Amino acid sequence: MNNKNFVSWKAPSNIALVKYWGKLEGQIPANPSISFTLTTCYTETSVHLKKLENPSDDFQFDFFFEKQPKPSFHPKIVTFFNRIYKYLPFLKDYRFEIYSENSFPHSSGIASSASAMAALSVCLMQIEKQLNPNISEKDFWQKASFLARLGSGSACRSVQGSVVVWGEHQSIPNSSNFYGITYPFEIHDIFKNYQDTVLLIDKGQKQVSSSVGHDLMHNHPFAEKRFEQAHTNIDHLISAFAQGDLEQFIEVIESEALTLHAMMMTSLPYFILMKPNTLEVIQRIWKFRQETKTPVCFTLDAGANVHVLYPDSYKNEVLQFIKDELIAFCENNQYICDRLNSNY
Ligand code: PMV
DSSP states (O other): OOOOTTEEEEEEEEEEEEEEOOETTTTTTTOOOOEEEEEEEEEEEEEEEESSSSSSOOOOOEEETTTTEEEGGGGHHHHHHHTTTTTTTEEEEEEEEEEEESSSOOSSSSOOHHHHHHHHHHHHHHHHHHHTOOOOHHHHHHHOOOOHHOOOOOGSSSSOEEEEESSOOSSTTOOSSEEEEEESSSSOOGGGGGGEEEEOOOOSSOOOOOHHHHHTTTTTTTTTHHHHHHHHHHHHHHHHHTTTHHHHHHHHHHHHHHHHHHHHTTTSSSOOOOHHHHHHHHHHHHHHHHHHHHEEEEEOOOSSOEEEOOOOOOHHHHHHHIIIIGGGGGGGOOEEOOOOOOOE
């Protein structure tokens, strides 16, 4: 429940199907991306606020992660607040206590910045709405996504909508580089409750952060072709979504995942975030798909974990396959069953 001194929001994680990799000044994506919003992986954030007698020169807040004070997160929040201050001038009028919790295990290798920045942005917009009650529903969500983008690019896709597009694309009206929009076209029923089982291959800290990775797309020898390809892949995905064409869907999704990692391997300096077990899992998914004709495929984010994607109607057989063959490649046999959030 929200009152004047307390706001809260639960924002889900998302997994990109067409990937955002490379950005311009001001968190503008170098190419459009599209994602599934997830269900069981989320961040829940609450903010307690106290009006200051005199507005402060800097930002006054405490941050608690899983109920413990986390001063190590402060610089990230200060950077975020500095970026959004001109859009939310009330930020220096209050002292905030920010509490954040993830539904997924800490250091699981699952990026939490998308859900965390989305949850915090919606909380801040709730405060904004108390101060400007006339803000329309549409402007509220658009600005929340706009702010989330300034926290972490992919966070703007975790604010509203179950399938979300971020970045201008000529086939998608109203698509924007500044915020995510709900995918506006028809999606075949086969994608309803689409399953995403996240295999936790490596829970360690990544050697190269996403922001360094994005930066390495400047002067990257294949960047321009890659950005063009993302546009083309979105067109292919639009048609796969409409027709329920799983073959085309799988081709786009796996090609996007491998291209993302190919960009990392061909950056200077080059780097590899996949682990040997990532490749083992991919080979086994391909073999299983070929032998059983089950439409299961994988995607990767900027790490070693594998997202196994498949229609809800194939849940039993794919989960059995995962248990029989893939779990052995996960750290401590850990995996998370998630799915497309059709109601967000
Ligand atoms: O939002 P960032 O800056 O952490 O970048 C996310 C990049 C990928 O997860 C690899 C792709 C994407 O579109 O989410």
